[in-house]
Amino acid sequence: MSVAVRFAPSPTGQLHVGNIRLALVNWLFARSQGGSFLLRLDDTDLERSTAEYAAGIERDLRWLGLDWDRFARQSDRLDRYAAAVERLKAAGRLYACYETAEELSLKRKSLLGRGLPPIYDRAALRLTDADRARLEAEGRTPHWRFLLEHAPVEWDDLVRGPQHFHGRDLSDPVLIREDGRTLYTLSSVVDDIELGITHVIRGEDHVANTAVQIQLWQALGGPVPGFAHLPLLTDATGAGLSKRLGSISVASLRDDQDIEPMAINSLLAKLGTSDAIEARMSLAELAAEFDMAKVARGAPKFDPEELARLNARVLHATPFQAVAGRLQTLGFGGIDAVFWEAVRPNLSRLADVAEWWHVAREPIEPVVEDAEFASAAAAHLPAEPWDDTTWSSWTGAVKSATGRKGKGLFMPLRLALTGRDHGPELKNLLPLIGRERAEARLAGRVA
Incomplete structure (x- = not known):
């Protein structure tokens, strides 16, 4: 079976480096395996999802070069989730619950206070038809939970290795809210089954969700995919990245910080792996080097200064x-x-x-600290045309005429010609400045 992966962001905000790392790893895994990459917008949160954010996600991915082979929107698939709900109800795997949010919170606090895990007690399964009728007459609308089997749940994670859970240690998840909206836990599994996803690659904060969803995959009769749970990015100090930091959004890196897309790709593809972090000029290079076995368990650190260094290296190699x-x-x-x-x-x-x-x-203010030396240097400026050998021949003549050498020769010339004590090699820059500007600047004139 051909590899098929998906990146499934919610269009409720801008993509940040943590999102992009997941998108990139999915993309590289698919390309390294000759498989396909699906972009799926999980846009069923009607209050927070916007067309603007959706367009921004597509723009960010295209800018990074992460093209997709297939595209889907969950808002186009609501009928598929409704059909899955009916199948689960018919199989006896969904049950109606009537507790309010406040009542559930009290139950969780009580369990935690007794040192017990906050697992739902399945009280709703003990309700009689009369109980349910009374609750609904009071105006309560049920939410629906998935009935987990008390059985082992195991998988061999591509990053974390063998994983073991047991159904009795997990809380029956809510799949349908009181307003009838299906939640991510269900809709994501339905999509993965029907869209043929073979590998789910996501953050390690979803490990417990995976244990629950495996039973859901099985209940819906779909093949269970392979899994890879990546450790989450931290900042340079090891603290968790805050989504409130706008500086780590792709839009900010592109529009405000002028970062090259391949600098971002080069960094995020190698963070948390056994490979050295080096500038790469194409996604094809990164895909050829990609191996999920190289991903380590430790939390990788995102350092903006390291990104800035990579950005410079990418530019230095850009034609x-x-x-x-x-x-x-x-x-x-x-x-x-x-x-x-x-x-x-x-x-x-x-x-x-x-x-x-x-x-x-353009005209600059030259820095002439020794007018006599600058005048002597100007006297030896050769006739144009100039090329990359002009600097060497000119400074050789100035050295012979003045006895200056080393920094005492070169720094005063750089300051006069550029107004700066650093910059590109003057053998390359001097022909661009030209004789007329050079002569004027050596004379201390703005030119």
């Missing part, structure tokens, strides 16, 4: 053709391949190109 259109959008249509090759080793983000465009093409 001009890959950024030409984006540079034009940024207003730098005059940049050509020669300029790009000269400045890209000094870029941390693509927008940094503006600084070096300014230095090479």
Whole structure:
């Protein structure tokens, strides 16, 4: 059977790095196995789901290069969940419960206070027809629970290894709310069965859900998929990532922080694995290297500084053709391949190109600390055209004429020519500045 996986976000907010790591691992697993990747929007939360968030999810995934082979919306499949509900009722696996949220809370507190697990006591199974009629006459509408079998639940997790649960230690899950809406526990299983999902790859916070859902898969007659539960990302200190931190959303990384998509992919694909974290220039490279066996049990740490370092490395290896259109959008249509090759080793983000465009093409305030030396250097400027050998031949002549060498030779020239004490190699930058600007700057004039 061909591998089929799914990424199933709820369009109730923006995707963040934790979401994207799950999407990426699913995508890489599918591509490494020659399988398919399904994007499914779990949009049945009508109060919080929006078309804007749904469009944002698709935009983020496309920007990262995570294309999907199939697409589904849970809001289009409500009839399938209703059919599954009727099958479970007919099989005696769903039962109506009438406790209010306050009553259930009191039960949980009582159990916890006695040192017992907060497992539902199945009191609703002891209700008579008369009891139910009385409760409904009081205006109570039931929610419906799935009757778990008191039997072992086991699977061999692709990340966590052998997992063991027992039905008697689990609480019968609510599958249908009082308002008739089916919950994730049921709808997700129905979708996975009917859409042919072979592997469910998700966070380790779903391990207990998996134990419950395996019985649900079996009750609905569907094949139980394989599972991989990934440890959850933490921040650089080991604390849990807060969804309130807008800085970890994909939209913020793209629009506010100018991060390259392959920097994000390179980091998240390797976090928490035995592979070294290195810049990769394509998803195909990451897919070729992907192996679920390399995923460790420990919680991986997401460090924005590490992402920034990767971003610089990705830019340093990016060819001009890959950024030409984006540079034009940024207003730098005059940049050509020669300029790009000269400045890209000094870029941390693509927008940094503006600084070096300014230095090479626009008036700057030069820094001339020794006018006599600068004048002597200007006197030895060669005639144009200039190329990447001009810097070496010119500084050699200045060295012979002035006796300067090392930092004492090169730093005053850099300061005069660029107004900065750092930057691209001047053998590459000098031809972009040109003789007229260079001569004026060495004379201390804004040029």
